[in-house]
Amino acid sequence: MKKKVLSAGLVVFTTCVSLILLWAVLVLTNLPDVSILRHYRPAAAAEVIDRDGNIIAQYYDHKFRIWVPISGLPDAVIQAIVTAEDDTFFGHQGINYKATWDAFVLDVKKQRFARGGSTITQQMIKNVFLSREKTLGRKLREFILAREAEKILTKHQILEIYLNEVEWGEDIYGIEAASRYYLDKHASELTAPEAALIAGMLPNPLYFNPFKRMEKARGRQERVLFNMFQARLLTEGEYRSALASPIKLRNESSGRFVFSAIIAGNGKTCYQKVLESVLLSEYGELGLYRQGLKIRSTLDKKLQQHLTAWVDQEKVKETGKESGPYLPDSVMVVSEEGEIRAIVCSSNEEEVRFKLESLGPPFDGYDISSVFPDSISADEVVRTGGGGSQESGVKSEE
Known part of the structure:
Protein backbone atom coordinates (compact mmCIF):
# COMPACT_ATOMS: atom_id res chain seq x y z
CA MET A 1 0.00 0.00 0.00
CA LYS A 2 2.80 2.35 0.97
CA LYS A 3 4.62 1.59 -2.30
CA LYS A 4 1.44 2.35 -4.26
CA VAL A 5 1.08 5.73 -2.53
CA LEU A 6 4.72 6.58 -3.20
CA SER A 7 4.37 5.45 -6.78
CA ALA A 8 1.25 7.54 -7.27
CA GLY A 9 2.94 10.51 -5.66
CA LEU A 10 5.94 10.13 -7.95
CA VAL A 11 3.65 10.03 -10.99
CA VAL A 12 1.88 13.20 -9.86
CA PHE A 13 5.20 14.94 -9.15
CA THR A 14 6.68 13.92 -12.47
CA THR A 15 3.55 15.03 -14.30
CA CYS A 16 3.61 18.43 -12.58
CA VAL A 17 7.29 18.94 -13.36
CA SER A 18 6.70 17.94 -16.98
CA LEU A 19 3.78 20.33 -17.32
CA ILE A 20 5.82 23.17 -15.79
CA LEU A 21 8.71 22.45 -18.17
CA LEU A 22 6.33 22.30 -21.12
CA TRP A 23 4.75 25.60 -20.06
CA ALA A 24 8.20 27.21 -19.74
CA VAL A 25 9.21 25.96 -23.20
CA LEU A 26 6.01 27.33 -24.75
CA VAL A 27 6.42 30.68 -22.96
CA LEU A 28 10.05 31.05 -24.01
CA THR A 29 9.50 29.97 -27.62
CA ASN A 30 10.03 32.68 -30.23
CA LEU A 31 11.43 35.30 -27.88
CA PRO A 32 12.05 38.70 -29.50
CA ASP A 33 15.58 39.46 -30.67
CA VAL A 34 16.94 42.00 -28.19
CA SER A 35 19.82 42.87 -30.54
CA ILE A 36 17.47 45.28 -32.35
CA LEU A 37 17.72 47.48 -29.27
CA ARG A 38 21.21 48.53 -30.35
CA HIS A 39 19.67 50.77 -33.00
CA TYR A 40 16.15 51.08 -31.64
CA ARG A 41 14.05 54.12 -32.45
CA PRO A 42 10.33 54.18 -31.59
CA ALA A 43 7.79 56.02 -33.71
CA ALA A 44 8.07 59.80 -33.27
CA ALA A 45 5.91 62.76 -34.24
CA ALA A 46 6.57 65.15 -37.11
CA GLU A 47 6.91 68.79 -36.16
CA VAL A 48 6.13 71.72 -38.42
CA ILE A 49 8.17 74.83 -37.63
CA ASP A 50 7.30 78.38 -38.66
CA ARG A 51 9.82 80.77 -40.22
CA ASP A 52 11.04 81.90 -36.78
CA GLY A 53 11.51 78.40 -35.39
CA ASN A 54 8.21 78.16 -33.49
CA ILE A 55 6.27 74.88 -33.56
CA ILE A 56 2.91 75.40 -35.28
CA ALA A 57 1.75 71.81 -35.86
CA GLN A 58 2.60 68.28 -34.74
CA TYR A 59 1.41 65.10 -36.42
CA TYR A 60 1.60 61.58 -35.07
CA ASP A 61 -0.22 58.26 -35.01
CA HIS A 62 -1.55 57.13 -31.59
CA LYS A 63 1.54 58.11 -29.55
CA PHE A 64 2.97 61.60 -29.28
CA SER A 245 10.26 76.05 -5.74
CA PRO A 246 6.89 76.79 -7.41
CA ILE A 247 5.81 74.64 -10.33
CA LYS A 248 4.58 76.48 -13.42
CA LEU A 249 2.43 74.24 -15.61
CA ARG A 250 1.88 74.80 -19.33
CA ASN A 251 -0.80 77.28 -20.31
CA GLU A 252 -2.63 76.09 -23.42
CA SER A 253 -3.41 79.58 -24.68
CA SER A 254 0.09 81.03 -24.27
CA GLY A 255 2.42 78.02 -24.26
CA ARG A 256 5.46 77.55 -26.47
CA PHE A 257 4.25 74.18 -27.70
CA VAL A 258 1.12 73.15 -29.59
CA PHE A 259 -1.06 70.60 -27.83
CA SER A 260 -4.64 71.44 -28.68
CA ALA A 261 -4.18 69.82 -32.07
CA ILE A 262 -1.70 66.98 -31.87
CA ILE A 263 -4.00 63.98 -32.04
CA ALA A 264 -4.04 62.42 -35.50
CA GLY A 265 -7.49 62.81 -36.99
CA ASN A 266 -8.95 64.81 -34.11
CA GLY A 267 -8.87 68.34 -32.78
CA LYS A 268 -6.81 69.94 -35.52
CA THR A 269 -7.56 73.43 -36.71
CA CYS A 270 -8.56 73.87 -40.32
CA TYR A 271 -5.19 75.17 -41.51
CA GLN A 272 -3.45 72.22 -39.83
CA LYS A 273 -5.73 69.84 -41.73
CA VAL A 274 -4.89 71.59 -45.00
CA LEU A 275 -1.17 71.43 -44.23
CA GLU A 276 -1.49 67.80 -43.14
CA SER A 277 -3.15 66.88 -46.42
CA VAL A 278 -0.25 68.36 -48.38
CA LEU A 279 2.39 66.69 -46.23
CA LEU A 280 0.66 63.31 -46.46
CA SER A 281 0.86 63.49 -50.23
CA GLU A 282 4.63 63.81 -49.92
CA TYR A 283 5.55 61.55 -47.01
CA GLY A 284 2.59 59.19 -46.58
CA GLU A 285 1.30 58.15 -43.17
CA LEU A 286 4.50 56.34 -42.19
CA GLY A 287 6.68 59.34 -42.87
CA LEU A 288 4.42 61.98 -41.38
CA TYR A 289 3.21 60.16 -38.28
CA ARG A 290 6.10 57.94 -37.25
CA GLN A 291 9.52 59.09 -38.48
CA GLY A 292 10.09 62.19 -36.37
CA LEU A 293 10.48 64.63 -39.27
CA LYS A 294 11.30 68.29 -38.59
CA ILE A 295 9.49 70.23 -41.31
CA ARG A 296 10.38 73.89 -41.71
CA SER A 297 7.68 76.08 -43.20
CA THR A 298 7.36 79.69 -44.28
CA LEU A 299 4.24 80.18 -42.15
CA ASP A 300 4.15 82.89 -39.50
CA LYS A 301 2.81 81.51 -36.20
CA LYS A 302 1.73 84.88 -34.85
CA LEU A 303 -0.20 85.80 -37.99
CA GLN A 304 -1.63 82.29 -38.33
CA GLN A 305 -2.93 82.37 -34.74
CA HIS A 306 -4.52 85.80 -35.25
CA LEU A 307 -6.33 84.71 -38.40
CA THR A 308 -7.35 81.30 -37.03
CA ALA A 309 -8.82 82.89 -33.89
CA TRP A 310 -10.67 85.43 -36.04
CA VAL A 311 -12.13 82.72 -38.31
CA ASP A 312 -13.24 80.75 -35.24
CA GLN A 313 -14.97 83.83 -33.81
CA GLU A 314 -16.75 84.48 -37.10
CA LYS A 315 -17.80 80.83 -37.27
CA VAL A 316 -19.31 81.02 -33.77
CA LYS A 317 -21.19 84.20 -34.68
CA GLU A 318 -22.66 82.59 -37.80
CA THR A 319 -23.47 79.09 -36.57
CA GLY A 320 -22.98 79.06 -32.81
CA LYS A 321 -20.29 76.39 -33.26
CA GLU A 322 -16.51 76.49 -33.47
CA SER A 323 -14.79 75.48 -36.70
CA GLY A 324 -13.72 71.86 -36.66
CA PRO A 325 -11.06 69.68 -38.29
CA TYR A 326 -12.37 69.87 -41.85
CA LEU A 327 -11.00 70.42 -45.34
CA PRO A 328 -12.91 73.34 -46.90
CA ASP A 329 -13.69 73.71 -50.59
CA SER A 330 -11.35 76.70 -50.82
CA VAL A 331 -8.98 78.64 -48.58
CA MET A 332 -7.40 82.08 -48.61
CA VAL A 333 -3.62 82.05 -48.85
CA VAL A 334 -1.80 85.04 -47.34
CA SER A 335 1.65 85.47 -48.80
CA GLU A 336 4.67 87.76 -48.76
CA GLU A 337 7.04 87.85 -51.73
CA GLY A 338 5.75 84.49 -52.96
CA GLU A 339 6.01 82.73 -49.58
CA ILE A 340 2.86 81.71 -47.75
CA ARG A 341 2.59 83.21 -44.27
CA ALA A 342 -0.86 81.88 -43.35
CA ILE A 343 -3.66 79.59 -44.55
CA VAL A 344 -7.11 81.03 -43.80
CA CYS A 345 -10.19 78.81 -43.91
CA SER A 346 -12.43 81.55 -45.24
CA SER A 347 -13.76 82.30 -48.72
CA ASN A 348 -14.40 86.00 -48.06
CA GLU A 349 -11.39 87.83 -49.49
CA GLU A 350 -12.76 91.25 -48.53
CA GLU A 351 -13.07 90.31 -44.85
CA VAL A 352 -9.61 88.71 -44.79
CA ARG A 353 -8.14 91.87 -46.31
CA PHE A 354 -9.91 94.00 -43.69
CA LYS A 355 -8.54 91.78 -40.92
CA LEU A 356 -4.99 92.08 -42.25
CA GLU A 357 -5.29 95.85 -42.43
CA SER A 358 -6.48 95.94 -38.82
CA LEU A 359 -3.31 94.09 -37.79
CA GLY A 360 -1.17 96.82 -39.33
CA PRO A 361 2.36 96.57 -40.81
CA PRO A 362 3.75 94.38 -42.21
CA PHE A 363 0.62 92.22 -42.45
CA ASP A 364 -1.49 94.86 -44.21
CA GLY A 365 0.80 94.66 -47.23
CA TYR A 366 0.59 90.92 -47.75
CA ASP A 367 -0.98 89.38 -50.85
CA ILE A 368 -4.20 87.33 -50.70
CA SER A 369 -5.38 84.68 -53.12
CA SER A 370 -8.05 81.99 -53.12
CA VAL A 371 -6.95 78.39 -53.83
CA PHE A 372 -8.33 74.88 -53.61
CA PRO A 373 -6.62 72.96 -50.76
CA ASP A 374 -5.80 70.02 -53.00
CA SER A 375 -4.24 72.35 -55.58
CA ILE A 376 -1.30 73.02 -53.26
CA SER A 377 1.18 70.46 -54.52
CA ALA A 378 3.95 68.84 -52.53
CA ASP A 379 6.50 70.45 -54.84
CA GLU A 380 5.19 73.85 -53.80
CA VAL A 381 5.14 73.01 -50.12
CA VAL A 382 8.12 70.83 -49.30
CA ARG A 383 11.82 71.16 -49.91
CA THR A 384 14.69 69.05 -48.56
CA GLY A 385 17.05 70.83 -46.20
CA GLY A 386 20.55 69.93 -45.11
CA GLY A 387 21.53 67.54 -42.39
CA GLY A 388 18.90 64.96 -43.26
CA SER A 389 16.02 66.98 -41.79
CA GLN A 390 13.06 67.97 -43.90
CA GLU A 391 12.03 71.55 -44.47
CA SER A 392 8.74 72.67 -45.94
CA GLY A 393 8.23 76.04 -47.52
CA VAL A 394 4.89 76.80 -49.09
CA LYS A 395 5.51 78.65 -52.35
CA SER A 396 9.18 78.80 -51.42
CA GLU A 397 11.97 79.46 -53.86
CA GLU A 398 14.48 76.68 -54.38
Whole structure:
Protein backbone atom coordinates (compact mmCIF):
# COMPACT_ATOMS: atom_id res chain seq x y z
CA MET A 1 0.00 0.00 0.00
CA LYS A 2 2.80 2.35 0.97
CA LYS A 3 4.62 1.59 -2.30
CA LYS A 4 1.44 2.35 -4.26
CA VAL A 5 1.08 5.73 -2.53
CA LEU A 6 4.72 6.58 -3.20
CA SER A 7 4.37 5.45 -6.78
CA ALA A 8 1.25 7.54 -7.27
CA GLY A 9 2.94 10.51 -5.66
CA LEU A 10 5.94 10.13 -7.95
CA VAL A 11 3.65 10.03 -10.99
CA VAL A 12 1.88 13.20 -9.86
CA PHE A 13 5.20 14.94 -9.15
CA THR A 14 6.68 13.92 -12.47
CA THR A 15 3.55 15.03 -14.30
CA CYS A 16 3.61 18.43 -12.58
CA VAL A 17 7.29 18.94 -13.36
CA SER A 18 6.70 17.94 -16.98
CA LEU A 19 3.78 20.33 -17.32
CA ILE A 20 5.82 23.17 -15.79
CA LEU A 21 8.71 22.45 -18.17
CA LEU A 22 6.33 22.30 -21.12
CA TRP A 23 4.75 25.60 -20.06
CA ALA A 24 8.20 27.21 -19.74
CA VAL A 25 9.21 25.96 -23.20
CA LEU A 26 6.01 27.33 -24.75
CA VAL A 27 6.42 30.68 -22.96
CA LEU A 28 10.05 31.05 -24.01
CA THR A 29 9.50 29.97 -27.62
CA ASN A 30 10.03 32.68 -30.23
CA LEU A 31 11.43 35.30 -27.88
CA PRO A 32 12.05 38.70 -29.50
CA ASP A 33 15.58 39.46 -30.67
CA VAL A 34 16.94 42.00 -28.19
CA SER A 35 19.82 42.87 -30.54
CA ILE A 36 17.47 45.28 -32.35
CA LEU A 37 17.72 47.48 -29.27
CA ARG A 38 21.21 48.53 -30.35
CA HIS A 39 19.67 50.77 -33.00
CA TYR A 40 16.15 51.08 -31.64
CA ARG A 41 14.05 54.12 -32.45
CA PRO A 42 10.33 54.18 -31.59
CA ALA A 43 7.79 56.02 -33.71
CA ALA A 44 8.07 59.80 -33.27
CA ALA A 45 5.91 62.76 -34.24
CA ALA A 46 6.57 65.15 -37.11
CA GLU A 47 6.91 68.79 -36.16
CA VAL A 48 6.13 71.72 -38.42
CA ILE A 49 8.17 74.83 -37.63
CA ASP A 50 7.30 78.38 -38.66
CA ARG A 51 9.82 80.77 -40.22
CA ASP A 52 11.04 81.90 -36.78
CA GLY A 53 11.51 78.40 -35.39
CA ASN A 54 8.21 78.16 -33.49
CA ILE A 55 6.27 74.88 -33.56
CA ILE A 56 2.91 75.40 -35.28
CA ALA A 57 1.75 71.81 -35.86
CA GLN A 58 2.60 68.28 -34.74
CA TYR A 59 1.41 65.10 -36.42
CA TYR A 60 1.60 61.58 -35.07
CA ASP A 61 -0.22 58.26 -35.01
CA HIS A 62 -1.55 57.13 -31.59
CA LYS A 63 1.54 58.11 -29.55
CA PHE A 64 2.97 61.60 -29.28
CA ARG A 65 6.72 61.24 -28.84
CA ILE A 66 9.82 63.32 -29.62
CA TRP A 67 13.03 61.32 -29.40
CA VAL A 68 15.86 62.94 -27.41
CA PRO A 69 19.36 61.56 -26.77
CA ILE A 70 20.28 60.95 -23.16
CA SER A 71 23.41 63.06 -23.66
CA GLY A 72 21.18 66.13 -23.91
CA LEU A 73 19.43 65.58 -20.58
CA PRO A 74 20.45 67.24 -17.29
CA ASP A 75 21.87 65.05 -14.53
CA ALA A 76 18.83 65.97 -12.44
CA VAL A 77 16.54 64.13 -14.88
CA ILE A 78 18.58 60.92 -14.76
CA GLN A 79 18.90 61.11 -10.98
CA ALA A 80 15.19 61.76 -10.41
CA ILE A 81 14.09 58.92 -12.72
CA VAL A 82 16.49 56.37 -11.23
CA THR A 83 15.64 57.46 -7.67
CA ALA A 84 11.90 57.19 -8.35
CA GLU A 85 11.81 54.01 -10.39
CA ASP A 86 14.86 51.86 -9.65
CA ASP A 87 17.42 53.08 -7.13
CA THR A 88 19.58 49.96 -7.67
CA PHE A 89 19.64 50.43 -11.45
CA PHE A 90 23.38 50.99 -11.78
CA GLY A 91 24.17 48.00 -9.57
CA HIS A 92 22.08 45.13 -10.95
CA GLN A 93 22.21 43.08 -14.15
CA GLY A 94 18.60 43.58 -15.14
CA ILE A 95 16.79 42.06 -12.13
CA ASN A 96 16.44 43.26 -8.55
CA TYR A 97 15.89 39.91 -6.89
CA LYS A 98 15.09 41.32 -3.46
CA ALA A 99 12.43 43.66 -4.87
CA THR A 100 11.05 40.78 -6.92
CA TRP A 101 10.81 38.53 -3.85
CA ASP A 102 9.19 41.28 -1.78
CA ALA A 103 6.65 41.85 -4.56
CA PHE A 104 5.95 38.10 -4.77
CA VAL A 105 5.33 37.84 -1.02
CA LEU A 106 2.98 40.83 -1.11
CA ASP A 107 1.13 39.43 -4.14
CA VAL A 108 0.59 36.13 -2.29
CA LYS A 109 -0.72 37.96 0.79
CA LYS A 110 -3.05 40.15 -1.24
CA GLN A 111 -3.93 37.29 -3.63
CA ARG A 112 -3.47 39.64 -6.57
CA PHE A 113 -0.71 41.48 -8.43
CA ALA A 114 -0.26 44.24 -5.84
CA ARG A 115 3.31 45.32 -6.63
CA GLY A 116 5.50 44.97 -9.69
CA GLY A 117 9.08 44.99 -8.41
CA SER A 118 10.32 45.59 -11.96
CA THR A 119 13.62 47.32 -12.70
CA ILE A 120 14.00 50.03 -15.32
CA THR A 121 15.48 47.38 -17.63
CA GLN A 122 12.42 45.17 -17.19
CA GLN A 123 10.08 48.09 -17.77
CA MET A 124 11.97 49.00 -20.93
CA ILE A 125 11.65 45.41 -22.18
CA LYS A 126 7.93 45.35 -21.40
CA ASN A 127 7.32 48.65 -23.17
CA VAL A 128 9.25 47.69 -26.29
CA PHE A 129 8.44 43.99 -26.71
CA LEU A 130 5.70 42.73 -24.43
CA SER A 131 2.06 43.31 -23.53
CA ARG A 132 0.80 44.80 -20.28
CA GLU A 133 -1.00 41.64 -19.17
CA LYS A 134 -0.07 40.57 -15.65
CA THR A 135 0.77 36.90 -16.04
CA LEU A 136 3.59 34.64 -14.91
CA GLY A 137 4.37 33.88 -18.54
CA ARG A 138 4.93 37.51 -19.44
CA LYS A 139 7.00 38.00 -16.28
CA LEU A 140 9.25 35.07 -17.17
CA ARG A 141 9.82 36.42 -20.68
CA GLU A 142 10.53 39.83 -19.17
CA PHE A 143 13.16 38.31 -16.84
CA ILE A 144 14.97 36.50 -19.63
CA LEU A 145 14.93 39.44 -22.04
CA ALA A 146 16.05 41.93 -19.38
CA ARG A 147 19.09 39.80 -18.60
CA GLU A 148 19.91 39.54 -22.30
CA ALA A 149 19.51 43.30 -22.81
CA GLU A 150 21.96 44.03 -20.00
CA LYS A 151 24.57 41.93 -21.83
CA ILE A 152 24.50 43.98 -25.03
CA LEU A 153 23.55 47.50 -23.90
CA THR A 154 25.17 49.97 -21.54
CA LYS A 155 23.15 51.36 -18.66
CA HIS A 156 22.87 54.71 -20.44
CA GLN A 157 21.58 53.02 -23.61
CA ILE A 158 18.90 51.26 -21.56
CA LEU A 159 17.95 54.53 -19.87
CA GLU A 160 17.78 56.34 -23.21
CA ILE A 161 15.32 53.82 -24.64
CA TYR A 162 13.29 53.79 -21.42
CA LEU A 163 13.07 57.59 -21.19
CA ASN A 164 11.88 57.85 -24.78
CA GLU A 165 9.49 54.90 -24.63
CA VAL A 166 7.68 55.16 -21.28
CA GLU A 167 4.12 56.52 -21.12
CA TRP A 168 3.49 59.78 -19.24
CA GLY A 169 -0.25 60.14 -19.77
CA GLU A 170 -2.83 59.66 -22.48
CA ASP A 171 -1.00 59.79 -25.85
CA ILE A 172 2.09 61.30 -24.15
CA TYR A 173 5.23 59.16 -24.47
CA GLY A 174 8.81 59.92 -23.51
CA ILE A 175 10.51 62.55 -21.37
CA GLU A 176 10.51 65.26 -24.06
CA ALA A 177 6.78 64.99 -24.75
CA ALA A 178 6.07 64.94 -21.01
CA SER A 179 8.23 68.01 -20.39
CA ARG A 180 6.52 69.93 -23.15
CA TYR A 181 3.02 68.86 -22.24
CA TYR A 182 3.12 69.44 -18.50
CA LEU A 183 5.77 72.14 -18.09
CA ASP A 184 6.00 73.83 -21.51
CA LYS A 185 9.74 73.34 -21.81
CA HIS A 186 12.29 71.00 -23.35
CA ALA A 187 13.53 68.11 -21.22
CA SER A 188 17.00 69.62 -21.51
CA GLU A 189 15.71 72.62 -19.54
CA LEU A 190 14.26 70.75 -16.55
CA THR A 191 15.38 71.73 -13.07
CA ALA A 192 15.67 69.27 -10.18
CA PRO A 193 12.18 70.05 -8.74
CA GLU A 194 10.64 69.82 -12.22
CA ALA A 195 12.43 66.55 -12.95
CA ALA A 196 11.19 65.18 -9.61
CA LEU A 197 7.61 66.14 -10.48
CA ILE A 198 7.81 64.39 -13.86
CA ALA A 199 9.55 61.33 -12.40
CA GLY A 200 7.05 61.10 -9.56
CA MET A 201 4.19 60.64 -12.01
CA LEU A 202 5.48 57.36 -13.42
CA PRO A 203 3.78 54.84 -11.14
CA ASN A 204 0.44 56.14 -12.45
CA PRO A 205 0.64 59.21 -14.74
CA LEU A 206 -3.11 59.48 -15.12
CA TYR A 207 -3.65 59.59 -11.36
CA PHE A 208 -0.66 61.85 -10.62
CA ASN A 209 -1.47 64.24 -13.47
CA PRO A 210 -0.61 67.69 -12.04
CA PHE A 211 -3.29 69.35 -14.18
CA LYS A 212 -5.93 67.32 -12.33
CA ARG A 213 -4.36 66.41 -8.96
CA MET A 214 -1.59 68.87 -8.18
CA GLU A 215 -1.64 68.00 -4.48
CA LYS A 216 -1.06 64.30 -5.23
CA ALA A 217 1.61 65.15 -7.83
CA ARG A 218 3.32 67.44 -5.32
CA GLY A 219 3.33 64.67 -2.74
CA ARG A 220 5.08 62.34 -5.17
CA GLN A 221 7.54 65.10 -6.11
CA GLU A 222 8.44 65.70 -2.47
CA ARG A 223 9.03 61.98 -1.96
CA VAL A 224 11.39 61.83 -4.95
CA LEU A 225 13.25 64.93 -3.77
CA PHE A 226 13.63 63.46 -0.28
CA ASN A 227 15.03 60.23 -1.72
CA MET A 228 17.45 62.25 -3.86
CA PHE A 229 18.56 64.10 -0.73
CA GLN A 230 18.96 60.82 1.18
CA ALA A 231 21.07 59.47 -1.68
CA ARG A 232 23.26 62.60 -1.45
CA LEU A 233 22.30 63.72 -4.92
CA LEU A 234 21.09 67.01 -3.46
CA THR A 235 22.65 69.07 -0.70
CA GLU A 236 20.41 70.15 2.15
CA GLY A 237 20.26 73.64 0.70
CA GLU A 238 19.35 72.33 -2.78
CA TYR A 239 16.73 70.03 -1.25
CA ARG A 240 15.02 72.79 0.72
CA SER A 241 15.19 75.14 -2.26
CA ALA A 242 13.62 72.48 -4.50
CA LEU A 243 10.78 71.92 -2.03
CA ALA A 244 10.02 75.65 -1.98
CA SER A 245 10.26 76.05 -5.74
CA PRO A 246 6.89 76.79 -7.41
CA ILE A 247 5.81 74.64 -10.33
CA LYS A 248 4.58 76.48 -13.42
CA LEU A 249 2.43 74.24 -15.61
CA ARG A 250 1.88 74.80 -19.33
CA ASN A 251 -0.80 77.28 -20.31
CA GLU A 252 -2.63 76.09 -23.42
CA SER A 253 -3.41 79.58 -24.68
CA SER A 254 0.09 81.03 -24.27
CA GLY A 255 2.42 78.02 -24.26
CA ARG A 256 5.46 77.55 -26.47
CA PHE A 257 4.25 74.18 -27.70
CA VAL A 258 1.12 73.15 -29.59
CA PHE A 259 -1.06 70.60 -27.83
CA SER A 260 -4.64 71.44 -28.68
CA ALA A 261 -4.18 69.82 -32.07
CA ILE A 262 -1.70 66.98 -31.87
CA ILE A 263 -4.00 63.98 -32.04
CA ALA A 264 -4.04 62.42 -35.50
CA GLY A 265 -7.49 62.81 -36.99
CA ASN A 266 -8.95 64.81 -34.11
CA GLY A 267 -8.87 68.34 -32.78
CA LYS A 268 -6.81 69.94 -35.52
CA THR A 269 -7.56 73.43 -36.71
CA CYS A 270 -8.56 73.87 -40.32
CA TYR A 271 -5.19 75.17 -41.51
CA GLN A 272 -3.45 72.22 -39.83
CA LYS A 273 -5.73 69.84 -41.73
CA VAL A 274 -4.89 71.59 -45.00
CA LEU A 275 -1.17 71.43 -44.23
CA GLU A 276 -1.49 67.80 -43.14
CA SER A 277 -3.15 66.88 -46.42
CA VAL A 278 -0.25 68.36 -48.38
CA LEU A 279 2.39 66.69 -46.23
CA LEU A 280 0.66 63.31 -46.46
CA SER A 281 0.86 63.49 -50.23
CA GLU A 282 4.63 63.81 -49.92
CA TYR A 283 5.55 61.55 -47.01
CA GLY A 284 2.59 59.19 -46.58
CA GLU A 285 1.30 58.15 -43.17
CA LEU A 286 4.50 56.34 -42.19
CA GLY A 287 6.68 59.34 -42.87
CA LEU A 288 4.42 61.98 -41.38
CA TYR A 289 3.21 60.16 -38.28
CA ARG A 290 6.10 57.94 -37.25
CA GLN A 291 9.52 59.09 -38.48
CA GLY A 292 10.09 62.19 -36.37
CA LEU A 293 10.48 64.63 -39.27
CA LYS A 294 11.30 68.29 -38.59
CA ILE A 295 9.49 70.23 -41.31
CA ARG A 296 10.38 73.89 -41.71
CA SER A 297 7.68 76.08 -43.20
CA THR A 298 7.36 79.69 -44.28
CA LEU A 299 4.24 80.18 -42.15
CA ASP A 300 4.15 82.89 -39.50
CA LYS A 301 2.81 81.51 -36.20
CA LYS A 302 1.73 84.88 -34.85
CA LEU A 303 -0.20 85.80 -37.99
CA GLN A 304 -1.63 82.29 -38.33
CA GLN A 305 -2.93 82.37 -34.74
CA HIS A 306 -4.52 85.80 -35.25
CA LEU A 307 -6.33 84.71 -38.40
CA THR A 308 -7.35 81.30 -37.03
CA ALA A 309 -8.82 82.89 -33.89
CA TRP A 310 -10.67 85.43 -36.04
CA VAL A 311 -12.13 82.72 -38.31
CA ASP A 312 -13.24 80.75 -35.24
CA GLN A 313 -14.97 83.83 -33.81
CA GLU A 314 -16.75 84.48 -37.10
CA LYS A 315 -17.80 80.83 -37.27
CA VAL A 316 -19.31 81.02 -33.77
CA LYS A 317 -21.19 84.20 -34.68
CA GLU A 318 -22.66 82.59 -37.80
CA THR A 319 -23.47 79.09 -36.57
CA GLY A 320 -22.98 79.06 -32.81
CA LYS A 321 -20.29 76.39 -33.26
CA GLU A 322 -16.51 76.49 -33.47
CA SER A 323 -14.79 75.48 -36.70
CA GLY A 324 -13.72 71.86 -36.66
CA PRO A 325 -11.06 69.68 -38.29
CA TYR A 326 -12.37 69.87 -41.85
CA LEU A 327 -11.00 70.42 -45.34
CA PRO A 328 -12.91 73.34 -46.90
CA ASP A 329 -13.69 73.71 -50.59
CA SER A 330 -11.35 76.70 -50.82
CA VAL A 331 -8.98 78.64 -48.58
CA MET A 332 -7.40 82.08 -48.61
CA VAL A 333 -3.62 82.05 -48.85
CA VAL A 334 -1.80 85.04 -47.34
CA SER A 335 1.65 85.47 -48.80
CA GLU A 336 4.67 87.76 -48.76
CA GLU A 337 7.04 87.85 -51.73
CA GLY A 338 5.75 84.49 -52.96
CA GLU A 339 6.01 82.73 -49.58
CA ILE A 340 2.86 81.71 -47.75
CA ARG A 341 2.59 83.21 -44.27
CA ALA A 342 -0.86 81.88 -43.35
CA ILE A 343 -3.66 79.59 -44.55
CA VAL A 344 -7.11 81.03 -43.80
CA CYS A 345 -10.19 78.81 -43.91
CA SER A 346 -12.43 81.55 -45.24
CA SER A 347 -13.76 82.30 -48.72
CA ASN A 348 -14.40 86.00 -48.06
CA GLU A 349 -11.39 87.83 -49.49
CA GLU A 350 -12.76 91.25 -48.53
CA GLU A 351 -13.07 90.31 -44.85
CA VAL A 352 -9.61 88.71 -44.79
CA ARG A 353 -8.14 91.87 -46.31
CA PHE A 354 -9.91 94.00 -43.69
CA LYS A 355 -8.54 91.78 -40.92
CA LEU A 356 -4.99 92.08 -42.25
CA GLU A 357 -5.29 95.85 -42.43
CA SER A 358 -6.48 95.94 -38.82
CA LEU A 359 -3.31 94.09 -37.79
CA GLY A 360 -1.17 96.82 -39.33
CA PRO A 361 2.36 96.57 -40.81
CA PRO A 362 3.75 94.38 -42.21
CA PHE A 363 0.62 92.22 -42.45
CA ASP A 364 -1.49 94.86 -44.21
CA GLY A 365 0.80 94.66 -47.23
CA TYR A 366 0.59 90.92 -47.75
CA ASP A 367 -0.98 89.38 -50.85
CA ILE A 368 -4.20 87.33 -50.70
CA SER A 369 -5.38 84.68 -53.12
CA SER A 370 -8.05 81.99 -53.12
CA VAL A 371 -6.95 78.39 -53.83
CA PHE A 372 -8.33 74.88 -53.61
CA PRO A 373 -6.62 72.96 -50.76
CA ASP A 374 -5.80 70.02 -53.00
CA SER A 375 -4.24 72.35 -55.58
CA ILE A 376 -1.30 73.02 -53.26
CA SER A 377 1.18 70.46 -54.52
CA ALA A 378 3.95 68.84 -52.53
CA ASP A 379 6.50 70.45 -54.84
CA GLU A 380 5.19 73.85 -53.80
CA VAL A 381 5.14 73.01 -50.12
CA VAL A 382 8.12 70.83 -49.30
CA ARG A 383 11.82 71.16 -49.91
CA THR A 384 14.69 69.05 -48.56
CA GLY A 385 17.05 70.83 -46.20
CA GLY A 386 20.55 69.93 -45.11
CA GLY A 387 21.53 67.54 -42.39
CA GLY A 388 18.90 64.96 -43.26
CA SER A 389 16.02 66.98 -41.79
CA GLN A 390 13.06 67.97 -43.90
CA GLU A 391 12.03 71.55 -44.47
CA SER A 392 8.74 72.67 -45.94
CA GLY A 393 8.23 76.04 -47.52
CA VAL A 394 4.89 76.80 -49.09
CA LYS A 395 5.51 78.65 -52.35
CA SER A 396 9.18 78.80 -51.42
CA GLU A 397 11.97 79.46 -53.86
CA GLU A 398 14.48 76.68 -54.38
